[in-house]
Amino acid sequence: xxxxxxFSKRIMLHSDEIDWEDSPMKGVVRRRLDRVDNxxxxxxxxxxxxxxxxxxxxxxxxxxxxxxxxxxxxxxxxNWPTGSYIRNPPTSKHKPxxxxxxxxxxxxxxFQPDDRTFVHIDINKIGSVSDADRAGVKVTPxxxxxxxxxxxxxxxANTNIEVDASGGAELFxxxxxxxxxxxxxxxxxxxxxxxxTTVTAKTGDQGAKVWIKTGHLVSPVNG
Numbered sequence: 093x094x095x096x097x098x099f100s101k102r103i104m105l106h107s108d109e110i111d112w113e114d115s116p117m118k119g120v121v122r123r124r125l126d127r128v129d130n131x132x133x134x135x136x137x138x139x140x141x142x143x144x145x146x147x148x149x150x151x152x153x154x155x156x157x158x159x160x161x162x163x164x165x166x167x168x169x170x171n172w173p174t175g176s177y178i179r180n181p182p183t184s185k186h187k188p189x190x191x192x193x194x195x196x197x198x199x200x201x202x203f204q205p206d207d208r209t210f211v212h213i214d215i216n217k218i219g220s221v222s223d224a225d226r227a228g229v230k231v232t233p234x235x236x237x238x239x240x241x242x243x244x245x246x247x248x249a250n251t252n253i254e255v256d257a258s259g260g261a262e263l264f265x266x267x268x269x270x271x272x273x274x275x276x277x278x279x280x281x282x283x284x285x286x287x288x289t290t291v292t293a294k295t296g297d298q299g300a301k302v303w304i305k306t307g308h309l310v311s312p313v314n315g
Contacts, residue, residue: 095135096126096284099260099309103284104275107138107197119145125282134201136262136282141165141196146189154201156180157242159215159264159303161280163194169212177234177242177303179203179211197264197282202308204239211235220246228295229253240308249299255291260284260309263291268300284309 096103105125112121119142128134134154138161158165160176167186172178180186182203213234220230228251235242240259247253247270255261262284269278270293277283277293285291287309293300 094127094129095124097128099284100286102273102286102289103282104272104277105282106278106280107282108280110138112140115139117145117147119143120147126284136199136202137197138280139196139198141188141190141194143193144189144191145193146187149185149187151183151185152180152200153182154205155182155184155203155207156198156200157202158196158198159266161195161197161266163190163192165194165196166190169210172212173214173216175215177211177213177215177244179209179235181207181209183208184210197303204237207237209235209237215244220244226253227251240305242303242305245300245302245304247293247295247300247302249295249297251295251299253291253293253295255293255304255306257285257289257291257306258287259307260287261289261291261304261306262308264303266301266303268295268298270295270300270302 110123121140123138125136157179160172160174165172167188220232223229223231228248230246232244265277265281272293
């Protein structure tokens with residue numbers, strides 16, 4: 093079943109207001125943000141692992157990208173605490189789980205088919221740089237190629253911020269909040285905007301910490 097599969101539309105969701113759905117594995121539940129129902133099952137979702145839960149070993153033919161929101165995520169490549177950003181490219185294999193439980197924001201089957209780049213970053217341990225073109229913005233780069241740009245941005249309180257979404261954009265609020273197009277986004281809110289647009293945000297008294305991906309919706313990968 094398709095979920096928010098029309099990428100020409102702006103979508104804003106408070107992910108913590110979406111009901112949890114059971115997954116095929118006991119102890120693992122999810123909240124779907126978008127899904128293209130095809131053989132590759134392109135999906136963006138929030139996944140919660142109960143303590144001592146796991147998935148069976150599997151290969152990600154279309155790649156897997158995620159950020160750990162709570163707890164510690166564990167797989168063949170290591171133990172990844174809150175704030176970790178991971179890219180496991182197409183053909184990668186692992187057995188994911190969590191001893192004490194965790195929550196992740198995850199995107200499946202959205203890599204370029206020939207991408208083989210692994211990324212394992214603990215955002216808590218790397219710095220940020222001021223954006224020379226946008227006052228009140230600091231950026232922690234996570235990944236960039238000719239297809240997409242992924243980063244965490246830190247927005248100062250009570251500041252007007254613009255994000256170039258000419259290639260489309262997704263934003264997930266990690267902390268704080270902002271208003272955009274009349275919507276109040278807060279921690280765990282998700283926004284997807286189509287190509288040839290600009291995100292125009294206004295932060296509140298807490299500022300905002302936002303995971304951002306741009307450029308990838310010009311020609312969305314479905315497998």
